[in-house]
Amino acid sequence: MPVKIRLQRHGKKGKPFYWVVAADARAKRDGKFLEKLGIYNPNTNPATIELDVDSSVKWLQNGAQPTDTARAILSYRGVLLKHHLLGGVAKGALTEEQAEEKFNAWVAEKEAAIDAKKGGLNKAKEEAKAQALAAEKVINEKRAAEAAAAELPETPEGESAEAEVEAVAEAAAEAPAEEAPAAEAKEEEAPKEGE
Numbered sequence: 001m002p003v004k005i006r007l008q009r010h011g012k013k014g015k016p017f018y019w020v021v022a023a024d025a026r027a028k029r030d031g032k033f034l035e036k037l038g039i040y041n042p043n044t045n046p047a048t049i050e051l052d053v054d055s056s057v058k059w060l061q062n063g064a065q066p067t068d069t070a071r072a073i074l075s076y077r078g079v080l081l082k083h084h085l086l087g088g089v090a091k092g093a094l095t096e097e098q099a100e101e102k103f104n105a106w107v108a109e110k111e112a113a114i115d116a117k118k119g120g121l122n123k124a125k126e127e128a129k130a131q132a133l134a135a136e137k138v139i140n141e142k143r144a145a146e147a148a149a150a151e152l153p154e155t156p157e158g159e160s161a162e163a164e165v166e167a168v169a170e171a172a173a174e175a176p177a178e179e180a181p182a183a184e185a186k187e188e189e190a191p192k193e194g195e
Contacts, residue, residue, distance in 0.1 A: 001024055004024075008023070008033060
């Protein structure tokens with residue numbers, strides 16, 4: 001009976017979720033399997049992969065052939081490396097302790113790389129959020145300046161309304177939020193005194 005290590009699809013439409021299984025090559029894709037070896041979720045970033053390394057190595061040693069995608073997943077989690085190291089132990093090139101030490105060092109390095117990627121993604125997300133907040137503040141200040149300009153009375157002496165709008169916008173930008181209403185009140189009283 002030829003055994004394949006392959007993916008078995010689960011999850012809903014558009015959100016696939018896979019089991020990594022050892023199954024008879026003649027069985028249907030989502031049908032009967034011999035053993036569930038782990039899960040693979042490509043919906044997260046980075047993808048979530050949980051594998052039973054020892055069971056996977058046991059199936060490889062017994063002749064199971066992984067599909068291309070399953071081979072990539074097994075390689076990512078170090079199953080193929082452990083299989084290779086155990087082959088060296090069987091030939092006498094390594095001791096079991098040396099093989100385990102090499103495997104654990106590789107796993108630690110891989111976990112550090114995955115954590116660095118997660119940290120980079122979180123940092124990029126925070127930077128994008130900060131940029132969106134800054135852009136929103138600029139838009140809100142512009143709207144406040146336009147609203148203040150709309151509330152100003154007409155200038156009888158032929159002064160340009162645009163100059164007043166710019167002055168109000170500068171005052172709103174320079175003054176804190178609490179002082180802005182006081183500045184607007186002073187500017188509203190100034191034309192009344194000139195009349």
